[in-house]
Amino acid sequence: IKKNISNLRNLMKKYFIDIYIVPHNDEYLSEYVPDNKERLRWICGFSGSAGTLLVTNKKLYLFTDGRYILQAKQQTKNLECEIINISDIKPFDYIEKNNDKYKKIGIESKTISLFEYNYLKKAISKTPLKIKTINNNLIDLLWHRKISIQNKKNYFFLSKKYTGENSKKKLEKTSAYLLKENAEYIFTQDSESIAWLNNLRGRDLPHTPITFCNALISKNDQKIFFENKNIPKKIKKKFPKNTKLYELKDLSKILKKLCFMGSKIIIDKNKISLFNYNLLKKLTNNLLIKKDIL
Numbered sequence: 217i218k219k220n221i222s223n224l225r226n227l228m229k230k231y232f233i234d235i236y237i238v239p240h241n242d243e244y245l246s247e248y249v250p251d252n253k254e255r256l257r258w259i260c261g262f263s264g265s266a267g268t269l270l271v272t273n274k275k276l277y278l279f280t281d282g283r284y285i286l287q288a289k290q291q292t293k294n295l296e297c298e299i300i301n302i303s304d305i306k307p308f309d310y311i312e313k314n315n316d317k318y319k320k321i322g323i324e325s326k327t328i329s330l331f332e333y334n335y336l337k338k339a340i341s342k343t344p345l346k347i348k349t350i351n352n353n354l355i356d357l358l359w360h361r362k363i364s365i366q367n368k369k370n371y372f373f374l375s376k377k378y379t380g381e382n383s384k385k386k387l388e389k390t391s392a393y394l395l396k397e398n399a400e401y402i403f404t405q406d407s408e409s410i411a412w413l414n415n416l417r418g419r420d421l422p423h424t425p426i427t428f429c430n431a432l433i434s435k436n437d438q439k440i441f442f443e444n445k446n447i448p449k450k451i452k453k454k455f456p457k458n459t460k461l462y463e464l465k466d467l468s469k470i471l472k473k474l475c476f477m478g479s480k481i482i483i484d485k486n487k488i489s490l491f492n493y494n495l496l497k498k499l500t501n502n503l504l505i506k507k508d509i510l
Contacts, residue, residue, distance in 0.1 A: 217260060217261050217295065220259055224259060224353075224358060227354050227357060228273070229273075234298060234317075235270055235271065235311065237268065237271075239267075240266060241255070241327060242327060243326045244331050245327070245487060246426075246428075250421060252361050252363060255355070256268075259271070260276060263287075263384075269280060270311070272318070274354060275296055277293060277307070279301075279305075279306065279310070280300075280302065281302050303466075308339045315343035318345060319345065319346065319503075320345070322350060324495065325350065325351050326491040327409060327486065329485065330490055330493045330505075333490045342355055351488070367418075370418050370419040373454050374415045382415070383415050384457075384508055386414075390433055394434070394482070397480070399480035399504055400435075400475075402433055402435060402508075403496060404484065404487060405487065407426050409487070409508055410440065411427070429442045429509050430464065432470070432474070437460065438458070438459050438460075439454075439461075440461055441467050441470075444463065445461045445462055445463045475499040476499070477499070477502075478502055482506050483496065483505060483506070486508075
């Protein structure tokens with residue numbers, strides 16, 4: 217772990233970053249992440265489900281909640297790491313309070329939500345601090361492993377007996393919501409929302425029946441983006457009608473094909489990454505920031 221931290225600090229120097237933010241969540245902004253996305257654990261040893269690490273040239277500051285304070289102290293005891301309870305101060309407020317110590321903050325655009333980014337920007341707005349946005353996670357440049365974990369054979373669907381409502385009814389409600397808001401699409405990268413909408417489950421996590429995906433939903437159809445779209449036919453047939461399946465790597469291409477400058481697209485600021493927000497912002501000036509109806 218000490219070697220990992222040293223290597224990360226060397227990378228930070230190359231990027232001219234004084235402080236690098238490592239959240240626990242991954243690209244899906246979920247509290248629970250697969251083992252190969254446990255970047256926080258890899259860099260400092262902390263394995264709790266909630267935490268944010270600030271890495272500076274000399275010190276580490278790990279922010280977590282009351283559930284994990286003792287655990288965090290034990291798992292980082294051999295490091296120069298200060299454990300801070302978020303009920304005392306949140307990480308972005310801590311940066312603002314100590315702005316005289318740093319010049320440039322490094323963030324990875326795929327693992328920070330639009331809400332968090334705006335919070336950080338506002339917190340440092342009256343300081344000389346600058347934000348450097350990076351689209352490639354620095355830890356991924358150091359931690360060599362297989363990123364994809366999705367097992368397409370593990371998808372399954374729950375019946376109405378367990379969900380109370382079939383996916384057709386839920387999609388009709390979504391269509392009605394789009395009509396009400398006069399919007400063309402809802403974009404979501406919240407896998408739990410997509411699971412609810414389609415009564416879809418999977419085993420991308422050991423103890424949570426979720427399958428990671430993004431979705432672009434219109435009044436008449438939905439496009440779902442998985443890490444691997446080669447789903448067995450018997451499972452593919454169970455998806456609602458007017459559903460098209462794509463690989464996540466094709467997301468940008470499909471969005472560019474469908475969205476134009478006037479397209480109204482509903483997004484949830486808490487559930488969309490800065491990366492995807494910036495992608496959509498280039499395509500349309502009509503992003504509607506709403507709560508995720510899904």
